[in-house]
Amino acid sequence: MKRRRLPVTVLVAAALVVTASCSSDKADSTSATKAPVPGAAPGNSASPGKGDSGDSKFFVQADYDRQSALLQATPQGPADKPWEQMLDPQQMVDTTQYKKDGPYEICFSNASVANNWRQTGLKNIQAEAGTHPEIAKFTVLDAQGKDDKQISDIQELAGKGCSALIVSPNTTATLTPAVKAACGKIPVIVFDRGVTTDCPVTFINPVGGYAFGRTGAEFLKTKVKPGGKILALRILPGVDVLENRWAAGKRILEQGGLDVVDVKFTDGDTAKTKAVVSDAIQRHGTIDGVWMDAGDTAVAAVEAFEDAGKKVPPITGEDQQQFLEVWKKKNLTAIAPTYPSYQWRTPIIAALKILKGEPVPKEWKLPQPTITVENRDQYIKPGMPPLHYAMCGCETLPGYPQKWGGK
Amino acid sequence: MKAATVTADERERGDVAVTGIGRLTPTRRFLASLRAGAPVYVLLAVLLVALGVEDPTFFEPDPFFAFLKRSAPLIVLAAGQYLVIVSGGYDLSVGALVTVGVVVTAETYHAFPGAHWTVVVALLVAGGAFVGLVNGLVTTVLRVPSFIATLGMTLILEGAVFYWTQGSPRGILPDDFRTIGRNTAFGPVPWAVVLCLVIGVVAVVLMRSDFGRTLIATGDNARAAGLAGVRVLRVRTLAFVLSGAAAAVAAILVGGFSGVSAQAGRGYEFEAITAVVLGGVALGGGSGSVVAAMAGALSLQTLFTLLNLRGVAKAMETTVQGVIVIAAVALGALDWAGTRRRLTAYVSPLVRHLPLPSRNPRGEQR
Numbered sequence: 001m002k003r004r005r006l007p008v009t010v011l012v013a014a015a016l017v018v019t020a021s022c023s024s025d026k027a028d029s030t031s032a033t034k035a036p037v038p039g040a041a042p043g044n045s046a047s048p049g050k051g052d053s054g055d056s057k058f059f060v061q062a063d064y065d066r067q068s069a070l071l072q073a074t075p076q077g078p079a080d081k082p083w084e085q086m087l088d089p090q091q092m093v094d095t096t097q098y099k100k101d102g103p104y105e106i107c108f109s110n111a112s113v114a115n116n117w118r119q120t121g122l123k124n125i126q127a128e129a130g131t132h133p134e135i136a137k138f139t140v141l142d143a144q145g146k147d148d149k150q151i152s153d154i155q156e157l158a159g160k161g162c163s164a165l166i167v168s169p170n171t172t173a174t175l176t177p178a179v180k181a182a183c184g185k186i187p188v189i190v191f192d193r194g195v196t197t198d199c200p201v202t203f204i205n206p207v208g209g210y211a212f213g214r215t216g217a218e219f220l221k222t223k224v225k226p227g228g229k230i231l232a233l234r235i236l237p238g239v240d241v242l243e244n245r246w247a248a249g250k251r252i253l254e255q256g257g258l259d260v261v262d263v264k265f266t267d268g269d270t271a272k273t274k275a276v277v278s279d280a281i282q283r284h285g286t287i288d289g290v291w292m293d294a295g296d297t298a299v300a301a302v303e304a305f306e307d308a309g310k311k312v313p314p315i316t317g318e319d320q321q322q323f324l325e326v327w328k329k330k331n332l333t334a335i336a337p338t339y340p341s342y343q344w345r346t347p348i349i350a351a352l353k354i355l356k357g358e359p360v361p362k363e364w365k366l367p368q369p370t371i372t373v374e375n376r377d378q379y380i381k382p383g384m385p386p387l388h389y390a391m392c393g394c395e396t397l398p399g400y401p402q403k404w405g406g407k
Numbered sequence: 408m409k410a411a412t413v414t415a416d417e418r419e420r421g422d423v424a425v426t427g428i429g430r431l432t433p434t435r436r437f438l439a440s441l442r443a444g445a446p447v448y449v450l451l452a453v454l455l456v457a458l459g460v461e462d463p464t465f466f467e468p469d470p471f472f473a474f475l476k477r478s479a480p481l482i483v484l485a486a487g488q489y490l491v492i493v494s495g496g497y498d499l500s501v502g503a504l505v506t507v508g509v510v511v512t513a514e515t516y517h518a519f520p521g522a523h524w525t526v527v528v529a530l531l532v533a534g535g536a537f538v539g540l541v542n543g544l545v546t547t548v549l550r551v552p553s554f555i556a557t558l559g560m561t562l563i564l565e566g567a568v569f570y571w572t573q574g575s576p577r578g579i580l581p582d583d584f585r586t587i588g589r590n591t592a593f594g595p596v597p598w599a600v601v602l603c604l605v606i607g608v609v610a611v612v613l614m615r616s617d618f619g620r621t622l623i624a625t626g627d628n629a630r631a632a633g634l635a636g637v638r639v640l641r642v643r644t645l646a647f648v649l650s651g652a653a654a655a656v657a658a659i660l661v662g663g664f665s666g667v668s669a670q671a672g673r674g675y676e677f678e679a680i681t682a683v684v685l686g687g688v689a690l691g692g693g694s695g696s697v698v699a700a701m702a703g704a705l706s707l708q709t710l711f712t713l714l715n716l717r718g719v720a721k722a723m724e725t726t727v728q729g730v731i732v733i734a735a736v737a738l739g740a741l742d743w744a745g746t747r748r749r750l751t752a753y754v755s756p757l758v759r760h761l762p763l764p765s766r767n768p769r770g771e772q773r
Contacts, residue, residue, distance in 0.1 A: 119577075271661065271668035278477070279715045282462070282470070300666060307476075307589065309469045322579065386579045405577075 058243035059251070067211040075367045082367045083342040083393045084349060089361035093201055098187045099357030100163065103136035106351050107162035109153045111170035111193070112145035115268055115296060116320070116387040120394075121192075121344035123404055125166075127397040128345040132352060143170055151178040158182035164351040167200075168192040172240050187354050191347045193241055202360045204346045206339060207368035209244025213293065215337035215370050216316030217249040220289040221256035223314040223333055228288030231280045232263040233273065233301065235294050241339070245293040253291065261287070266297055273297035277304035290315040295336060298323045302332065319371055322386035324379055336371035342393025383407040447686045447702045454709040461716045468595040476588075476664065478708035479599035480505070480657040484679040485686070485704035486610045486697055487653025490646040492683050495626040495692030496546060496553035498647060501654040501679055503564035504538055505672025508658025510568050510576045513667040517578030524584040532655045538564070539651020543644030553647075561676070568669060576667045588663015599660050603701075606656070610697040613649075622646060626692020674725070681728045682707045684735045707731075 070087045077085035106129060113119050122140070129138035141157060143150030150170045155178065157165055164187045169175040176195045182188050183199035191204035220230060230253055234246055246263075253260055262280050266273040281287055281304065290301055295318020302323075305312040314333040317323040319340075327334045343366050353360050369391065371379055379390035385405040394400050401407065458465050465471060484501050491498040508531055515527055538560065545556040568576075592598045613619050624632040625642050633639045654672075661671045686703030688695025711724055 267670065269668050269670050271665035271671045274665045275477075276721075278473075279721075282712070283715055283718065303589075303666070308473060385577075387577070 058240065059247040063208070063244075064210045064214075064248060067208045068214065070207045070365055071211045071215075071368065081393070082340070082369070083345040085367055086361055087207065087365040087367060089364070091362040092359040093362050094359055095187070095201060095354045096357045098164075098201070098354050100355055102134035102355070104134060104163035104352075104355055105137040105139065105161065106135050106164055106166065106348065107139045107157040107160075108141070108166040108347075109150055109157055109168070110140055110142050111150060111168050113142060114145050117294075117296070117318075117339070117341055117389050119387075120389040120392050120404065121341040124341060124344040124392055124394050124397070125348060127394065127399055127403060128348040130398060132348065134352065135348070145170060147171055147174040150175060154178040154182050158185045162186055163355055164189065166191065166347040166351060167195075169195050171238075172196060187351075189347045189350050189354070191343060193239065198362070201354050202350050202362060202364050204343060204350060204364040204366065206343055206366045209241045210248040211368055212337045212339060213245035213247065213249035214252055216291050216335060217252035217256070219316060219335040220258065220291055220314055221252060224258055224289040226257040228258055229261045229284055229286060230258045230289045230291055231277065231284075231287045232260055233266050233276065233290065233292045233297070234263065235268045235296075236265055242293050249291050249293070258289065268294065268296045270297050270300040273300040274304045277301045278308060281305065281308045281310060286310070287313055289313050292316050292318075294318060294339075295320050295323055299326050302326055302330070319379060319390040320386075321381065321384050321388045321390060324371070324376055324390060325386070327373075327376065328380060334373070336376075338369055338371060338391045340366065340368060340391035340393065341389045342366075342391060345393060345397075381406070447699050447706060450685070451702050451706045451709065454706055454713060458709055458713050458716070461713060472591075472595045472597055472600065474708070474712060475603075476597040476599045478705055479588075479597075479603050480660040480664070481675065481678055481682060481708055482603050482701045482704040483606055483653050483657045483660065484675055485682040485700045486606055487650035487657075488679040488683050489610075489686070489688055489695070489697045489700035490622065490653075491553070491650045492680070492688055492690060493626045493692050493695055493697075494622045494643050494646040495629060496643065496646065497557060497680065497690075498539075498542065498650045499554065499557040499676045499680075500538065500542060500560035500564065501650060501657070502672040502674060502676035503561040503568075504535055504651060504654035505658045505661055505675050506668075506670065507538075507564045507568055507672075508535060508655050509580075509662040509668060509671040510572055512584065512658070512662055513576050513578040513580055514571070516581060516584070520581075524581070524586075527584060528587075528659055531659060532652050535651040535653075535655025535658070536648045537651070539648040539654075540644065542651065543647030546647065547640040547643050557676075572669055576669050578667060580662050580666055584659075585663040585666070588660040588665075599664075602656070602660070606653070607698065607701055610701070614697050618642070618645070623693060627694070677725075677728060677732075678707060679704070681732050684732055690736055 073087050075082070075085035075087050076089065079085075108125065110122065111118075113122055126138065126140070129135050139157065139162065141153040143153050147170050151174075154165070154167060154175070158181065165182055166189045167175070167179055167182075168191055169179065170193075172194055173196060176197050179188060179190065179195045180197050180199050183197070188200040189202055189204065190200040194203060194205065224230065232246070232249065232253075235242055237243070250260065261284050264276045264280070266276055277287075277290070277300070287305075287310075290313060292298055292301070292315070295316070298315060298317035298320070299322050301315065302312050312330065312332055317327065317334055317336045319336050319338045323334075323336065326332065327336075346364065346366060350360050350364060371390070381388070381390060381395075381401070383406045384390075384401060388404055388406065392404070394404060397403075462470075465474070484505075488498055488501065511534070512527060512531060515530070516522060542553070542557050542560055545551050545560075546553045549556075551559075587598045587602065590598060592601045614622070621632065621637045621642050624635070625637055625639050629639050657675070658671070661668075665671065682704035683695075683700045684690060684703070685706055686695060686700035688700050688703075707728075710727065714723060714727065715721075
């Protein structure tokens with residue numbers, strides 16, 4: 001028999017498909033109450049906070065309180081070099097045991113360069129290393145976002161005679177044993193994401209995720225009327241820094257009486273973000289505020305509102321050039337909490353301090369500035385590429401702006 | 408009654424589509440071509456009505472054209488995919504090709520910020536056609552099954568993109584390039600919709616030409632077509648070339664719509680195949696209309712929009728697609744007459760006395 005060409009069979013197929021999709025509709029809307037993304041069945045206004053109860057393990061009140069305090073604290077150190085500053089250093093580590101003569105080989109195990117923030121950061125750390133003549137060699141291994149690759153990278157670097165090892169871990173728990181093993185051989189400096197061991201000589205990071213999430217949420221609380229619909233956009237689940245941002249953001253939005261109608265993951269991708277925001281506008285009619293756990297894709301979110309013919313609601317972004325420019329050009333109601341990429345300079349400074357026997361804080365907390373409409377324009381750097389992160393602290397480094405893609 | 412319809416339709420969609428349409432008057436030809444894909448138009452109408460009920464504002468100009476604009480890349484990809492499928496192959500590489508198109512465009516603008524958009528668009532379409540040419544030659548000359556050839560091409564392209572961009576593409580797409588995918592041509596009508604209409608017309612003309620007929624004949628029976636003088640290898644290769652070019656056009660639309668993204672084309676290959684299947688085009692080739700395939704794409708996008716409005720999780724979209732493909736292909740391949748006979752014999756001898764409306768449509772036809 002030859003193949004059949006019966007339109008009627010296809011019609012039946014189509015009918016089955018429609019039935020199937022309808023039944024999947026129902027299946028989903030019944031479970032919508034406990035799903036992290038509340039459904040928008042007619043007349044069933046989504047109730048915020050029922051979803052993702054799992055985030056409580058990412059919310060520690062004491063840490064939240066400390067970060068809130070640090071956000072207000074006055075940093076120690078030179079005011080024009082925030083990457084050398086420290087906030088409330090509670091415990092200084094004696095590093096005389098690591099003291100040795102140069103020249104040094106500094107090694108760096110990088111989690112990935114999979115986003116523009118990390119690309120800006122990598123240029124910062126390379127340029128910073130280049131400014132110190134006592135660093136004879138700066139070796140970087142890129143784990144390409146893979147835990148297993150980073151574990152072997154750390155093993156390799158720890159065994160090849162580096163003077164000090166800098167680690168920006170890909171994930172927290174999985175990388176901990178590898179960092180622990182390296183601690184026994186050479187001084188280790190961890191920055192950006194953390195590990196669950198205190199064996200590194202110092203852990204460098206800005207104030208933190210709670211403060212970041214809180215800044216954006218509190219801004220929305222003041223700019224959006226009570227009961228307003230908030231769309232929360234997150235990159236991906238499971239990374240402590242990002243989970244902390246959302247844990248704080250969610251609490252404040254809900255306490256402020258705002259209605260978080262959707263929480264969506266965007267993978268930090270513009271195409272996905274635009275689709276997600278367009279869908280949300282379609283589904284909810286209006287969105288009164290957008291909270292983002294990172295600003296890479298804020299411009300795509302802004303475009304989705306424009307293309308839908310809607311006014312762009314209050315939105316939280318980040319210190320990315322193109323967002324700052326759009327914010328200014330379209331006169332948006334916006335704020336940009338930052339996770340400053342100048343923190344990539346600090347590990348080199350810390351490594352040299354350690355190798356020279358100077359004390360460093362056990363936890364080196366860097367200031368975490370916020371860009372508001374008042375100070376925004378000073379961070380718009382003409383000639384810098386759209387995806388550049390303004391809070392790079394790289395303007396005084398050799399090779400700026402060309403190395404960062406600027407003119 | 409049912410049997411009569413089936414037979415008539417079958418004739419329209421099968422041999423008539425290849426050889427007979429030319430003899431009909433334009434009106435009848437139009438009706439015949441519509442009937443050829445009748446189920447998908449019914450499906451599309453049902454879905455659109457459902458969407459209108461769910462969201463009464465949907466048919467206002469702004470939301471409706473926004474919807475068409477979002478559907479445009481898939482419609483273009485479905486047209487390209489149709490050409491390959493109807494000639495008896497598959498093109499799984501179109502999703503990766505869209506991603507590569509967007510990323511390469513961004514890199515091009517990164518290196519040459521002042522490049523004129525027409526040059527970039529021309530290069531992009533040429534590049535897409537070239538990838539299609541490679542797919543076609545690997546399939547025809549090296550005799551690698553198209554499924555494997557284009558799957559391999561997907562991996563090659565995805566790996567190359569990741570290697571090149573490290574997962575994060577550089578650069579941005581300037582506004583003049585993005586106009587086609589994002590802005591309106593006149594009134595509320597977006598450029599994307601105009602482009603879709605143009606591609607639709609080109610595709611219909613193409614399928615009416617000698618090339619179109621030989622393409623369908625090749626998909627129906629490559630051996631017979633070859634014996635009848637069709638250059639099978641050349642026709643099949645050309646189908647891949649056109650699919651590659653369509654993917655490049657889709658990349659222009661997607662890039663224009665969203666901007667730079669390293670996952671711009673993710674999932675599009677399967678959506679395009681689903682759309683073509685939904686349009687009633689037989690996998691394995693030989694039958695189906697390109698307009699129906701494009702309507703299939705619009706139906707799929709309508710279904711996705713409906714699912715979104717109903718609050719169905721995005722993740723369910725792929726599940727729905729899987730169900731559609733399996734159900735449509737399985738039902739299309741089902742031997743209704745045979746099944747009926749077996750069923751009748753099995754259930755009860757009593758039923759055998761009942762008239763069998765669809766005794767054997769094939770028997771009647773041939």
